[in-house]
Amino acid sequence: MANNEELFKKIISHAKEYGFVFSSSEIYDGLSAVYDYGQYGVELKNNIKDYWWKAMVRYHENIVGIDSAIFMHPTIWKASGHVDAFNDPMIDNKDSKKRYRADVLIEDHLAKIEDKIEKEVQKAAKRFGDSFNEEQYRTTSPKLLEYQQLIDDTKKRFFGSLENNDLEDVKKLIEDLGIVCPVSGTRNWTEVRQFNLMFSTQMGSLSEDTNLIYLRPETAQGIFVNFLNVQKSGRMKVPFGIAQIGKAFRNEIVARQFIFRMREFEQMEMQFFVRPGEELKWFEYWKQERLRWHLSLGIPATKYRFHDHEKLAHYANAATDIEFDFPIGFKELEGIHSRTDFDLSSHQKYSGKKLQYFDPELNEGYVPYVIETSIGLDRTFLAVLSNSFTEEVLADGSERVVMKIPPILAPIKAAVLPLVKKDGMPEKAREIMDTLKYDYLCQYDEKDAIGRRYRRQDAIGTPYCITVDTRTLEDNTVTIRERDTMKQDRIAIHEISGIISARIQTHYKPTPQ
Numbered sequence: 285m286a287n288n289e290e291l292f293k294k295i296i297s298h299a300k301e302y303g304f305v306f307s308s309s310e311i312y313d314g315l316s317a318v319y320d321y322g323q324y325g326v327e328l329k330n331n332i333k334d335y336w337w338k339a340m341v342r343y344h345e346n347i348v349g350i351d352s353a354i355f356m357h358p359t360i361w362k363a364s365g366h367v368d369a370f371n372d373p374m375i376d377n378k379d380s381k382k383r384y385r386a387d388v389l390i391e392d393h394l395a396k397i398e399d400k401i402e403k404e405v406q407k408a409a410k411r412f413g414d415s416f417n418e419e420q421y422r423t424t425s426p427k428l429l430e431y432q433q434l435i436d437d438t439k440k441r442f443f444g445s446l447e448n449n450d451l452e453d454v455k456k457l458i459e460d461l462g463i464v465c466p467v468s469g470t471r472n473w474t475e476v477r478q479f480n481l482m483f484s485t486q487m488g489s490l491s492e493d494t495n496l497i498y499l500r501p502e503t504a505q506g507i508f509v510n511f512l513n514v515q516k517s518g519r520m521k522v523p524f525g526i527a528q529i530g531k532a533f534r535n536e537i538v539a540r541q542f543i544f545r546m547r548e549f550e551q552m553e554m555q556f557f558v559r560p561g562e563e564l565k566w567f568e569y570w571k572q573e574r575l576r577w578h579l580s581l582g583i584p585a586t587k588y589r590f591h592d593h594e595k596l597a598h599y600a601n602a603a604t605d606i607e608f609d610f611p612i613g614f615k616e617l618e619g620i621h622s623r624t625d626f627d628l629s630s631h632q633k634y635s636g637k638k639l640q641y642f643d644p645e646l647n648e649g650y651v652p653y654v655i656e657t658s659i660g661l662d663r664t665f666l667a668v669l670s671n672s673f674t675e676e677v678l679a680d681g682s683e684r685v686v687m688k689i690p691p692i693l694a695p696i697k698a699a700v701l702p703l704v705k706k707d708g709m710p711e712k713a714r715e716i717m718d719t720l721k722y723d724y725l726c727q728y729d730e731k732d733a734i735g736r737r738y739r740r741q742d743a744i745g746t747p748y749c750i751t752v753d754t755r756t757l758e759d760n761t762v763t764i765r766e767r768d769t770m771k772q773d774r775i776a777i778h779e780i781s782g783i784i785s786a787r788i789q790t791h792y793k794p795t796p797q
């Protein structure tokens with residue numbers, strides 16, 4: 285754990301030092317849980333968006349995109365349930381004055397008990413050697429059964445209390461479990477209160493109640509309220525999807541995990557409209573499909589896992605998260621939800637407008653059911669960043685930090701470097717730069733010794749360094765150095781573009797529907 289915290293800190297400082305992510309308003313000491321993306325960060329972010337957008341909108345003929353406004357009619361957030369129920373239970377520690385989400389405190393506590401179970405199993409495996417029957421041990425060891433019972437009872441009690449809005453019991457549960465504040469180490473807790481996560485502001489010059497509007501806490505509602513516009517103007521036939529990438533805002537209670545939990549962030553969401561009764565088939569399709577998309581980036585499969593929801597929202601009939609193994613542990617990266625006809629029906633009710641689809645094959649009209657895939661752009665960025673960060677000791681004893689970013693997402697695709705700043709090499713390198721830069725974002729660099737320039741490119745994840753030397757001037761060949769292996773090959777200048785292009789091909793092709 286300590287190691288991972290150390291790693292997380294290194295990644296955060298690397299992200300700052302190399303122009304990926306800065307704290308917002310840094311010269312004013314920052315703004316809590318708000319971040320700015322720097323010159324390489326914005327490229328990586330745009331490349332992730334592009335990779336998602338193409339996978340969704342270009343490769344699926346029945347998915348189209350939109351870009352809806354951040355401000356929306358306030359009644360939308362009543363219809364969606366956000367005004368009444370987009371709350372997190374919060375609790376403060378009176379000694380440290382730190383604020384926590386009650387559910388997170390409890391979940392973290394349960395995760396520790398789960399860790400204990402795993403440690404017991406590992407210990408027993410060592411003790412019993414080859415004769416160890418893990419399944420039997422897990423189901424019969426009194427100690428493990430006791431731990432498991434505690435986990436199950438706690439979850440049951442917690443979900444029950446939340447459902448009945450019994451916040452007193454949530455506090456009591458925290459006390460009964462003996463949970464202490466990680467900062468002060470005390471159990472001196474305030475009451476648990478519900479806290480609505482939506483930011484609000486006024487529209488127009490009057491500050492009456494009617495002018496109160498919200499900054500959207502998710503992009504999905506912009507899709508639902510445009511469902512009929514898109515269906516009619518695009519002559520879309522069920523099943524079809526609408527995708528959107530955009531900013532969302534949440535006044536998060538606990539925001540201490542870099543870009544994992546921000547108050548202003550970006551989502552990439554897709555709502556897929558299907559016939560009622562067929563939603564679970566489509567849920568399964570999108571669950572597998574989204575995981576395939578993640579894996580197509582070449583990040584090891586062991587870094588991902590599904591977490592099926594035990595407690596479903598009242599409108600959902602299936603839900604799962606794709607979790608990623610961040611340096612802060614396995615955490616949600618993307619949600620896939622079967623939302624039934626809840627959203628469209630609710631908007632129908634609140635707006636008084638019919639939001640139905642006439643199915644020509646069935647010869648009947650209905651409110652479609654919806655499968656949602658919702659992924660955080662910033663969390664994907666963090667997943668890529670933390671998986672890429674590699675510290676290596678080289679054969680000669682020197683060290684390097686290399687960002688092994690999937691080449692298709694790398695901010696800079698190639699660096700063009702004259703070996704020395706004379707003898708016509710800079711001019712030749714400029715010529716190469718001019719032929720490449722219209723197809724790929726490249727960087728020209730002539731400052732410092734070549735080794736240092738290689739290190740700079742490693743640190744920002746550039747897949748290729750192209751070096752112009754004396755031989756280049758004679759026979760139009762260059763050396764091309766590959767980031768991960770550091771292997772250098774001699775190739776003709778006209779081959780460079782093809783090599784880069786081959787490396788950044790997409791490996792994602794959707795499974796036919």
Ligand code: ATP
Pocket residue numbers: 502534536543544545546547549550551616617618619658659660661662663
């Ligand atoms: P969490 O349980 O972590 O608060 P959530 O279940 O509220 O997340 P959703 O409402 O399902 O999240 O939002 C979809 C996706 O948006 C999440 O999977 C996550 O990647 C991203 N996301 C949500 N909240 C934030 C945030 N505060 N900062 C960055 N990304 C976020």
